[in-house]
Amino acid sequence: MISAETRGVFAIAPTPFLPDGALDMASLGRMTERYVGCGVDGLTILGIMGEAQKLEPEESLSVVREVIAHAGGLPVVVGISAPGFAAMRRLSAAAMEMGAAGVMMTPPPSMRTDDQIAGWFAQAVAQIGSDVPFVLQDHPTATGVVMSNAVIRRVVAENPSCVMLKHEDWPGLDKISAIRNWQERGEMRALSILCGNGALFLDMEMRRGADGAMTGYAFPEMLRRVVDLAAQDRDAAQDLFDAHLPLLRYEHQPGIGLAVRKHILAQRGFIAHPDLRAPGAALNPVARAEVDYLLARLKARDRDCGL
Numbered sequence: 001m002i003s004a005e006t007r008g009v010f011a012i013a014p015t016p017f018l019p020d021g022a023l024d025m026a027s028l029g030r031m032t033e034r035y036v037g038c039g040v041d042g043l044t045i046l047g048i049m050g051e052a053q054k055l056e057p058e059e060s061l062s063v064v065r066e067v068i069a070h071a072g073g074l075p076v077v078v079g080i081s082a083p084g085f086a087a088m089r090r091l092s093a094a095a096m097e098m099g100a101a102g103v104m105m106t107p108p109p110s111m112r113t114d115d116q117i118a119g120w121f122a123q124a125v126a127q128i129g130s131d132v133p134f135v136l137q138d139h140p141t142a143t144g145v146v147m148s149n150a151v152i153r154r155v156v157a158e159n160p161s162c163v164m165l166k167h168e169d170w171p172g173l174d175k176i177s178a179i180r181n182w183q184e185r186g187e188m189r190a191l192s193i194l195c196g197n198g199a200l201f202l203d204m205e206m207r208r209g210a211d212g213a214m215t216g217y218a219f220p221e222m223l224r225r226v227v228d229l230a231a232q233d234r235d236a237a238q239d240l241f242d243a244h245l246p247l248l249r250y251e252h253q254p255g256i257g258l259a260v261r262k263h264i265l266a267q268r269g270f271i272a273h274p275d276l277r278a279p280g281a282a283l284n285p286v287a288r289a290e291v292d293y294l295l296a297r298l299k300a301r302d303r304d305c306g307l
Helices: 025-037 057-070 085-098 114-128 149-158 173-184 202-208 220-230 234-251 257-268 285-301
Strands: 008-012 042-045 076-079 102-105 134-138 162-167 192-195 212-215
Touching: 008 220, 025 057, 042 057, 057 076, 057 085, 076 085, 085 102, 085 114, 102 114, 102 162, 114 134, 114 149, 134 149, 149 162, 149 173, 162 173, 173 192, 173 202, 202 212, 202 220, 202 234, 212 220, 220 234, 234 257, 234 285, 257 285
Parallel strands: 008 042, 008 212, 042 076, 076 102, 102 134, 134 162, 162 192, 192 212
Antiparallel strands: none
């Protein structure tokens, strides 16, 4: 199970599809094994970048089952966010029964005030069970839900099963510092903080006190090395991060970011096809050429990148 002491790198895994839009089950197993081989500490599936909103309920269960079967015992966190609690309750119960290490959830866009947000989490926990450890996903640029530092502290205090913050606020470095300062003063209990946003700020997030990364950059090897180097050699961590920054930036483009990531993962052999399920973007020849150019430069600057 995940806990407040969870550290390291959790790869946000995409959902592979065949060109006709069907689930690519063969790629699911191979992709999971490749992530494990990259040295990640765990995986997170069915998140925003996992196209979870495009899956039928039974397909979601198939993804969970296949990933856990190939994860080699590593913890798997399952995204369960949905408009209603019935779907969340069913997916959470099934995932935990299959061996998931916890679930991840964030409120729907209609939540605006601190009381609404805190109330939603209380209801969600009542539905999925207070024995299920959960990740609070704070991703306002994607969900439209703005969570103040105070409401995050409140949700953590009111729900002992909240063991981790998936930090994706932007700008959000001061949020990490505020939480760590509260904890140092004994004003907030322990909480794991893993960061997303495509790792675009991972270098600084680690300096602010993050415990690692939970994101989906196409080179999980870089995430592993930056997280490990952060406490040992800041300059080495920064040099490595800087080598990947042009590709990180390109992959983070709204609208086509997931298409970029899947294109690279397909080139690397993690998945067989780069296709998104409709509706979804696809890279045109010019964009593919730009990615290939960035990959060539990355290989020259980081010979251990995995290419």
